[in-house]
Amino acid sequence: MSSPSKIPFSEPPYLCGLPSPYYNESHRDWQKTCRKFIEDNLLKHALEWETQETVPDHVWEKFAEGNMLIPSIGAPLPVEWLHKVGIRELPGGLKVENFDYFHTLIYADEMARSGLAGPSGSLTTGMAFGVPPLIKFANKQVQERFLPELLTGKKRSCIAITEPEAGSDVANISTTAVKSKDSKHYIINGTKKWITNGIWTDYSTMAVRTGGPGPGGLSMVVVPLKNYPGVNMRRLKVSGQISAGTTFIELDDVKVPVENLIGTEGMGMKYVMTNFNHERLTIAIGATRQARVALSAAFEYVMKREAFGKTLIEQPVVRHRLAKCGALLDSQWAWVEQFVYQMTKLPKSVADIELGGLTALCKAQAGIVLNECAQCAVLLFGGNGYTRTGQGEIAEKIYREVPGIRIPGGSEDVMLDLAVRQLVKNYQTKMKEMERPRGSSKL
Structure with a gap:
């Protein structure tokens, strides 16, 4: 069955009718559920709210009532605690114990479909990064004092x-x-x-x-x-x-x-660094969607905008820009999907070691790709891309958000260095494990 025609690069390949080994029926149902809920309650007014600089309180309340803040915690969800506070299912009937990291990926991708990190970040950042240390490291007494109100959205x-x-x-x-x-x-x-x-x-x-x-x-x-x-x-x-x-x-x-x-x-540094892995991967997912929004908006614009007697898409230099950014974008998305697949297969303790440095690298690369796609969009929109209102408003806004991806959660240069240091450390550790014990005569 063919998929409805879509603007090139506007959706991930699996939503364009192309085969994928990653997404099962539960994932596809969840994507439809997320899209409808988020479109109805956030995306319709996301640009307006970002311009006004604040998302209204009722949006938080709607997401909390609908249990649509919970997915930002990431997989696996704290099933025992969610059951304690009466949360057994997410919208669409998805049981909390069946929520995996591809459900996380889909949720983070859909939340970023406005192209703006602010509206979604106003809802999810605290739950996504402030609550997990309590779940993972706090004792029972601390959890009982704070988690019930935080998980249900009564407190932030x-x-x-x-x-x-x-x-x-x-x-x-x-x-x-x-x-x-x-x-x-x-x-x-x-x-x-x-x-x-x-x-x-x-x-x-x-x-x-x-x-x-x-x-x-x-x-x-x-x-x-x-x-x-x-x-x-x-x-x-x-x-x-x-x-x-x-x-x-x-x-x-x-x-x-x-x-x-x-x-x-004295264990704070360990807790912080462990928490960073989830933060950096979800930043990478959202940034990749922002790049997609910017590039597809430019693609749609150049197919209708005329200059020098023809549409911009008929200009080879325009197609060249789109092609370079499209290759970067789809390569980044493929890496994100691969990354998430690995997280669904590796135990958490192993994933933290094997993927920690690569998470930093994926986050850094997402910022680089976003910068290229956002800059391409601004240039192709021309004067409209330099204007805060009108046809190019979304490109202009996304371009201003690029530093907010490349700096927070670990700045880009630090992430690049951290990735290589972690890879070297893992290599050296494995080499030592392979060394023959001293004094051994065994071959």
């Missing part, structure tokens, strides 16, 4: 790591958490910057320094933010993704119970 979360002097260099975090004289509280002082969703957050998952310098002195603590004594927050105006609520946070003698510690003191 965020991940608070980055500081003015410590971005990709996580080990350089200087925000301190010193125990009170009676050892019942942490007294937290410092600043956090570029914290997505921070302005709306009830409980942040925060990286703090409980010990000496370096990575061994870091811990993670649940720190209340909104209307909490000693916490001052203000929104930051960044180039793109404005509606996602980028926030500057000042912490002045913020008193937090020691019971808010996540896991063990």
Whole structure:
């Protein structure tokens, strides 16, 4: 059965009627469910809300009521906890225990179909990156205090790591958490910057320094933010993704119970780095869809725009630009699909080691591909691509969002270096494992 005609590069190949080994009936049903829910409740007004710089509160409430924030946590979902709070199915009847990483891929791809990271990021970032450390590393008592309200959307979360002097260099975090004289509280002082969703957050998952310098002195603590004594927050105006609520946070003698510690003191760096893998892969998925939106919008435009007596698509230089970007885009998507397939087959402990560096590389490459596709779109839209309203508005907005992919979640140059260092480390470890024990005479 042939698929309806689509603008070239506007959809992943599996949605264009081409065969794929990855997607089963459950995945295809989930894609249809996601598309309808997200179109009805987010995409219809995403461009308008991004221009207004805020997504209305009722959108969060709709997603929470529909259990459509849960998929941003990523596979496997915390089934036991979801059952505890009464969530057994996602929209379309998908049981939470059957949710795999291809369902995650589809959800992240559909959430980015507006081409803008801000509207979707305003809903998902806190749940996607602030909640998982609680699920993975917090003790039962901490989980019972916070997870019921966070999983049901009654309260909001965020991940608070980055500081003015410590971005990709996580080990350089200087925000301190010193125990009170009676050892019942942490007294937290410092600043956090570029914290997505921070302005709306009830409980942040925060990286703090409980010990000496370096990575061994870091811990993670649940720190209340909104209307909490000693916490001052203000929104930051960044180039793109404005509606996602980028926030500057000042912490002045913020008193937090020691019971808010996540896991063990001194293990914060491990928790942060483990959490980064999911963050970077979902950034790569969303960025690849943004590149797709930009390139397909340009493709549609050049097929109708006329100059010098013919449509732009009849110009060889235009086709050349589209071809180069199309090759990059579909190659990136194929890598993302391959990556997700590997995650469905490898145990989490193995995937963290084998794919950790490659996740960083995939995220970096997604930013590079987005930059090429967005720049191509702006150039092909011409003056319209340089204008914040009108036919080229989406291309102009996406192009401003490129740095928001290439910098957050680990800046591009750091990611490229990290990928190679991790690959070398894995190679050296495996070589040592293959070495014959000293003194052995066995061949």
